[in-house]
Amino acid sequence: MKALLICEYREGKLLDSSYELLAFAGKLGADSAMVLIGDAVNVPRYGGTVYLADAAGYGEYNPDLHKQLVLAAVAQENPDYIVFQHSSYGWDLAPRVAAKLKVAQISEVIGINDDGFEVGCCNAKMRRTVKPAGAKAVLTVQAGAFSVQGEPQGTPNVEKLEIAGTGSVEFVGYEPAEAKGIDLGKAEVIVSAGRGVGKKDNVPVIAALAKALGGELGASRPVVDAGWVEHSHQVGTTGQTVSPKLYVACGISGAIQHLAGMKKSDFVVAINKDKDAPIGDVADVLIVADVMQFVPALTAKLQK
Amino acid sequence: MNILVCIKQVPDMESRFKANGEGVWYEETDLAFRMNEYDEYAVEQAVKLKEQLGDAPEVTVLSIGPDRVVEAIKKALAMGCDRALHVRDPAVHLKDPWQIASIISGYARDKGFDLIFTGMQSQDRGSAQVGVTVAEQLGYACVTTLVGFSYADGAITARRELEGGVKGVVRMKTPALLTCQLGLNVPRYPTLPNIMKAKKKEIVTVPVADLLKEEPLAATTGFYPPAKKGGGIVLEGDVADMADRLVGILKDKTAVLR
Ligand SMILES: Cc1cc2nc3c(=O)[nH]c(=O)nc-3n(C[C@H](O)[C@H](O)[C@H](O)COP(=O)(O)OP(=O)(O)OC[C@H]3O[C@@H](n4cnc5c(N)ncnc54)[C@H](O)[C@@H]3O)c2cc1C
Numbered sequence: 317m318k319a320l321l322i323c324e325y326r327e328g329k330l331l332d333s334s335y336e337l338l339a340f341a342g343k344l345g346a347d348s349a350m351v352l353i354g355d356a357v358n359v360p361r362y363g364g365t366v367y368l369a370d371a372a373g374y375g376e377y378n379p380d381l382h383k384q385l386v387l388a389a390v391a392q393e394n395p396d397y398i399v400f401q402h403s404s405y406g407w408d409l410a411p412r413v414a415a416k417l418k419v420a421q422i423s424e425v426i427g428i429n430d431d432g433f434e435v436g437c438c439n440a441k442m443r444r445t446v447k448p449a450g451a452k453a454v455l456t457v458q459a460g461a462f463s464v465q466g467e468p469q470g471t472p473n474v475e476k477l478e479i480a481g482t483g484s485v486e487f488v489g490y491e492p493a494e495a496k497g498i499d500l501g502k503a504e505v506i507v508s509a510g511r512g513v514g515k516k517d518n519v520p521v522i523a524a525l526a527k528a529l530g531g532e533l534g535a536s537r538p539v540v541d542a543g544w545v546e547h548s549h550q551v552g553t554t555g556q557t558v559s560p561k562l563y564v565a566c567g568i569s570g571a572i573q574h575l576a577g578m579k580k581s582d583f584v585v586a587i588n589k590d591k592d593a594p595i596g597d598v599a600d601v602l603i604v605a606d607v608m609q610f611v612p613a614l615t616a617k618l619q620k
Numbered sequence: 621m622n623i624l625v626c627i628k629q630v631p632d633m634e635s636r637f638k639a640n641g642e643g644v645w646y647e648e649t650d651l652a653f654r655m656n657e658y659d660e661y662a663v664e665q666a667v668k669l670k671e672q673l674g675d676a677p678e679v680t681v682l683s684i685g686p687d688r689v690v691e692a693i694k695k696a697l698a699m700g701c702d703r704a705l706h707v708r709d710p711a712v713h714l715k716d717p718w719q720i721a722s723i724i725s726g727y728a729r730d731k732g733f734d735l736i737f738t739g740m741q742s743q744d745r746g747s748a749q750v751g752v753t754v755a756e757q758l759g760y761a762c763v764t765t766l767v768g769f770s771y772a773d774g775a776i777t778a779r780r781e782l783e784g785g786v787k788g789v790v791r792m793k794t795p796a797l798l799t800c801q802l803g804l805n806v807p808r809y810p811t812l813p814n815i816m817k818a819k820k821k822e823i824v825t826v827p828v829a830d831l832l833k834e835e836p837l838a839a840t841t842g843f844y845p846p847a848k849k850g851g852g853i854v855l856e857g858d859v860a861d862m863a864d865r866l867v868g869i870l871k872d873k874t875a876v877l878r
Contacts (some may be wrong), residue, residue: 324671326782377788393765402748404755404782407740408764411749415756420838421717423747431841438646438744439633445842484761486791488777493761493785529876541803547785554785562876569633583874585866591856592633597849601869604856614863618877 319346319507322386322397324405325354325371327490332464337399339462343428345395349476351389353382354553358522363470367392369477371399377405383412388477389415395452402456410456417502422450424572425460440572440594459553459576497548498532499556505531508541508551510577512567512588512607516544521567525611528618529562536568552577567607570595621677622731624725625666625701626657626738629685629692633743637845644840646744650715655692658739660807664735665769667700668805672771679704680733684723686710689782689784690823697818698810704821709828716836717745721753726831728758735776736797740765751799761792771842 319341323334341348349365352358353374359366367389374381386409390398390609400406404425408524414421428436431515432447500506507526509519519539526533535545537552537563551558553573563581568574570586570593578600586599587607596602603610631637631651640647655663663681670677680823681696683689684707707723709715728736736758738751748764755762767787768779774794779787781801810818812831853869855862870877 344632362822379683404765404780406667408752411752412756414749414837415721419711420717421749421753422745422838423749425663435746436686436846437843438631438637439746441845442637442646443842443844443846444644444840446674446838446840448838449836459830470739484792484796484878487761488789488791490718490782490785491779491789497844537802544807554781555785562870566830583870583876585870591854592636592845594846596852599852601853601855601866602863603866604854605859605862610862611861613859614866617863617867 317344317346317586318393318395319344319397319399320389320393321348321350321402322406322409323350323352323354323360324397324401324403325352325358326376328355328358330354330360332383333401333403333459335464335468336457336462337401337458338466338468340399340457342465343462344397346502349389349393349395350472351376351386353385356474359472359474360468361470362468362472364472365475366472373524375487378483378489379408379485381479381481382409383416384479384481385477386413387416389480392475397452398454400454400456403582405452406456410454414454417452417453419450419454420449421454421456422446423456425455425457436572439569441592456571473514477534497546499533500532500549500551500558501556503532503560505529505562506534506551506558506581507531507564508534508536508567508568509545509566510536510568511538513539514567514608516542518608519544521608521611525564525615528615529560529564530539531560536560536574558603565595565599568595569593570598621673621734623666623669623677623679623737624694624728624731624733625659625662625679625681626754627663627677627681627683627692627696628656628739628742629653629683629689630656630742630744639843644843646843653688653691655695656739657803658743658800660743661802661804662739663696663699663701664805664807665800666735667808667835669771670700670737680705680803682707682724682727684709684720684828685712693823694818695810697821699808700814704823705832706823706825707828708825716838717747717753718837719751719832719834722749722834723828723831724750724754725757726755726833729863734794736760738797738799740799740801744835751797755797758795758797761796762798763790763796765793766798766800767804768803769798769804776867853875
């Protein structure tokens with residue numbers, strides 16, 4: 317069995333998370349080769365073939381060209397599985413490659429079982445097993461689901477990838493993350509407000525608990541999108557990654573993108589009226605309650 | 621200008637899910653359905669663009685599913701879409717993303733849509749494939765994870781969200797398909813007068829067999845809850861009592877309270 321692993325490269329660097337694809341290939345028991353649209357200086361240590369295309373020529377994000385480069389590597393390698401990370405790069409490119417090959421694409425794989433690939437669904441509350449109909453498939457794997465077993469060794473056999481063409485989407489540039497605001501990275505206690513707090517007027521109640529615990533206010537994405545809390549407080553994939561001693565999730569369901577930002581917390585308390593909310597899986601203590609009843613009661617106790 | 625918006629109806633994610641008889645999707649009884657959150661941003665963006673261009677564009681909303689999806693369609697019409705296509709499919713949950721995309725592109729192929737908006741993913745299946753696959757099938761330029769959009773003279777400038785708060789800025793010409801991410805805009809609530817107006821708008825229904833010509837490329841073989849990790853303490857009951865117990869636990873197990 318052969319897997320073609322599509323690595324990610326951004327602003328001059330190979331993303332470390334690319335190695336998770338190797339861990340996944342290991343789990344599959346597949347021989348692997350890599351595709352890297354990057355530069356020859358940053359080719360990783362690795363004992364197989366690296367199909368290398370020059371990012372300077374093709375652009376770091378040019379979906380039409382990247383699709384053709386991946387397809388060119390597929391034609392040479394004839395893999396059973398073409399594997400991306402489930403990232404802004406992977407979920408953009410994987411369906412394009414799958415559509416051209418007319419093979420199944422399975423998104424956000426978190427496990428492998430006898431019947432196929434395991435994926436999350438229903439906002440992480442449930443799982444599905446999905447099986448490709450044909451022999452080939454394109455997969456995206458969830459970040460962190462397959463952990464890296466140390467850095468790979470060896471010197472790759474580098475094969476140049478070249479294609480001719482232009483893309484229909486022109487890349488203009490990157491906009492950096494907003495730098496202003498608070499740095500939650502160093503906070504020892506974070507109390508985060510989720511959509512379950514109900515409305516903007518309720519946010520001060522959560523902030524009061526944060527204060528009583530000597531910590532900072534965090535937030536999930538919908539709370540930020542709705543303008544209840546400023547973006548610099550957002551925890552998650554597209555917010556900050558935090559590792560406090562205590563993380564209190566108030567009315568947060570525990571979607572994968574939120575967990576990605578807070579799962580390194582030492583101790584997690586979740587307050588949720590839904591006993592089945594996925595946050596319960598990472599919580600050391602799950603309080604099944606209405607957040608607007610429980611939080612003021614807790615704050616009052618702490619202030620005594 | 622001719623705009624298409626694709627929407628899905630999904631259950632409220634706070635529901636309790638259990639497997640249906642076939643064991644490959646959820647049992648629908650007792651679930652409350654609503655418009656997929658990501659699609660609300662898609663509808664809003666289409667309607668906003670229509671307003672920007674002086675109401676000239678025609679916005680068609682399309683949804684595939686059983687009769688209940690008409691509720692989501694009506695909401696989109698009340699938000700400002702002009703007309704609707706309901707692709708009637710009582711077994712939509714058995715279609716894979718390739719087939720769903722094929723149904724949409726089968727409809728859109730000869731309609732000359734300049735822009736197609738979809739959500740970046742559905743909240744229930746979460747494949748994040750349908751929009752991109754439609755674009756591939758139609759040969760449209762495509763941008764995923766849209767968090768910023770502007771349009772002038774046939775050219776689009778889009779911001780797509782990458783990891784860690786970084787955005788990528790891209791440009792393209794129509795025809796294009798954009799998949800919308802949370803936070804792109806603020807989806808409006810339909811007002812009562814607009815709900816009334818929407819009642820007069822046309823909803824065309826076609827059976828799925830008219831549009832679907834493709835076999836599935838993947839099948840769901842199981843649907844089940846995640847294995848419970850366990851280990852955590854679950855507290856239920858009286859609020860004051862739980863607050864006391866939590867303070868005790870925090871004193872015991874963390875260095876945060878002394
Ligand atoms: C590409 C991408 C990137 C993303 N990045 C991030 C990110 O960085 N950070 C992030 O947080 N999300 C991110 N998301 C969004 C993520 O998928 C979820 O939509 C989001 O985390 C949900 O936030 P929530 O838990 O506050 O809301 P919901 O999922 O709506 O959950 C609300 C919870 O509150 C509970 N609740 C409701 N009312 C009460 C009450 N009165 N008392 C107690 N509990 C109550 C409910 O049971 C539910 O569990 C991203 C999504 C995508 C696709």
